[in-house]
Amino acid sequence: MTDRAVEDLLRALAPQVLGVLVRRHGQFYACEDAVQEALLAAATQWPEQGLPEHPRSWLVTVATRRLTDEWRSERARRDREVAVAVREPAYAAVAPPADEEPPSGDDTLKLLFLCCHPALTVSAQVALTLRAVGGLSTAEIARAYLVPEATMSQRIRRAKQRIEAAGARFDMPSAADRDARLRAVLHVLYLVFNEGYTASSGAELHRAELTGEAIRLARELRRLLPDDGEVAGLLALMLLTDAHRAARTGPGGELVPLTEQDRTRWDRAGIAEGVALVTEALTWSAPGPYQVQAAIAAVHAEAPTAADTDWRQIVALYRLLARLAPNPMVTLNQAAAVAMVDGPRAGLALLAPLDADERTAGHHRLAAVRAHLLELAGDRDDARTAYLAAARATTSLPERHYLEVRAARLATDR
Secondary structure, rough: OOOHHHHHHHHHHHHHHHHHHHHHHHOOHHHHHHHHHHHHHHHHHHHOOOOOHHHHHHHHHHHHHHHHHHHHOOOOOHHHHHHHHHHHHHHHOOOOOOOOOOHHHHHHHHHHHOOOOOOOOOHHHHHHHHHHHHHOOOOHHHOOOOOOOOHHHHHHHHHHHHHHHOOOOOOOOOHHHHHHHHHHHHHHHHHHHHHHHHOEEEEOOOOOOHHHHHHHHHHHHHOOOOOHHHHHHHHHHHHHHHHHHHEEEEOOEOOOOOOOHHHHOOOOOHHHHHHHHHHHHHHOOOOHHHHHHHHHHHHHHHHOOOOOOHHHHHHHHHHHHHHHOOOOOHHHHHHHHHHHHHHHHHHHHHHHHHHOOOOOOOHHHHHHHHHHHHHHHHHHHHHHHHHHHHHHHOEEHHHHHHHHHHHHHHHHHH
């Protein structure tokens, strides 16, 4: 197998193997570390030695042996080994039969809920989900978020400690907690995708490892929860958004805004799948925020040219979204859409209250949208000032370059 094929297989198997170990032994902290060691061993050995006959059982066996070695090295090993022996037959710690415990979708879902435990911060939920469910190494996650590996390692370690301190169990949350926890799961996947699609810092606009992993996990969640409209909506939103990826940058990696993109480069297969998903979900499910965002993305995707965009429909959808999930970022996007229907001054009026909102005051996106609307209104000097303010506020180099170029063009045109 190629290295990429091995990597894809390991990421698919990671939550299955971790689920087996946690169900057998508890102790999420120790089991997760053991699984990561088994994944590393497989990534090293399989490309050279070939794929084992039963890859999942191979990983379970190696991870179990790592656990056993760890327990034997600790002072309390006897008590722990007795506890394990009571829960499992002796042979299970050595080499489980290949056909034992078939892959369980419930395990992956339980892991997603566990990684999004309310005791964790959002950043910890993201990191732990990518490692435990996504199968990414600490180094890979650290590179994706442009932080030192030691920093990410500490974040993941603290997350596991908090889960154990909270007494979290490897089980589905109660019916009363499930909806809230599912919202957290969807939010984490949404954040992972957004960070990959428009990196918040660094020289690259897009990080394919994050968008790809978010889409893969959203597909898995959709498979496990086919009757949830918001799960379908989130997957549709990711597919419709990611369909623009090839057209978002120019030859030198510079950002190309939506209205200027070559739409022949859009991924039509991804668009078709996304449109079908959100259309179907909206026929039988009450609309939720992710479905509405996917519907907005679908309107953009189905327009043959920027001039053909149905802005009135988009404005109506943003009004619905603002009722379902009031948020300053929703207002920001709504203002841009309103400007296309009622004129830039109407859009600027919607932006005014955001200056007093601590979530958006000083945010580069607020300055960038204001600059765009001021430019449409013909206020070149104010638009240039806003573009430069946005450029100073962003830590994304492609975005900064784009904003500075827009400002320079206004100065030249004048």
